Amino acid sequence: MSLKWSACWVALGQLLCSCALALKGGMLFPKESPSRELKALDGLWHFRADLSNNRLQGFEQQWYRQPLRESGPVLDMPVPSSFNDITQEAALRDFIGWVWYEREAILPRRWTQDTDMRVVLRINSAHYYAVVVSQGLLCPGHKL
Known part of the structure; x- marks a missing residue:
């Protein structure tokens, strides 16, 4: 996998995690x-x-x-x-x-x-x- 695609997957992963937190209310376990x-x-x-x-x-x-x-x-x-x-x-x-x-x-x-x-x-x-x-x-x- 090229470095360009690796960077895209990292960015996509962070975006998906952010969306999941937003949909769930965004509160982590204290x-x-x-x-x-x-x-x-x-x-x-x-x-x-x-x-x-x-x-x-x-x-x-x-x-x-x-x-x-x-x-x-x-x-x-x-x-x-x-x-x-x-x-x-x-x-x-x-x-x-x-x-x-x-x-x-x-x-x-x-x-x-x-x-x-x-x-x-x-x-x-x-x-x-x-x-x-x-x-x-x-x-x-x-x-x-």
């Missing part, structure tokens, strides 16, 4: 460093599938305004995982629709005291669409 703190939120979360006929009961009854367990029964669901594969219930195995996850977390003090702190929530595996609601997550003036 690494802990002196200037970056990480907080993993994996573990057991409260979980509830919206099994109503229209799959909108959670929004209509505003399940996000109170602890999820107060709106009905919840399961402890490991995150990361695929809820479809965790239980033996056919209703969850074949479920398509809105599901609700809830987790309380204690944040590093610096995140809540420094109003100039940029906090980024990275969701590694939300399929199709996700809505994130935070209650008491940040101090006034913070943006997520």
Whole structure:
């Protein structure tokens, strides 16, 4: 292969990688460093599938305004995982629709005291669409 073609393949490879990152949102996996703190939120979360006929009961009854367990029964669901594969219930195995996850977390003090702190929530595996609601997550003036 000539030097000219090698250079073309290198340039094309970089272009394709850039396009793939742009299509995926462009965020690399973060690494802990002196200037970056990480907080993993994996573990057991409260979980509830919206099994109503229209799959909108959670929004209509505003399940996000109170602890999820107060709106009905919840399961402890490991995150990361695929809820479809965790239980033996056919209703969850074949479920398509809105599901609700809830987790309380204690944040590093610096995140809540420094109003100039940029906090980024990275969701590694939300399929199709996700809505994130935070209650008491940040101090006034913070943006997520």
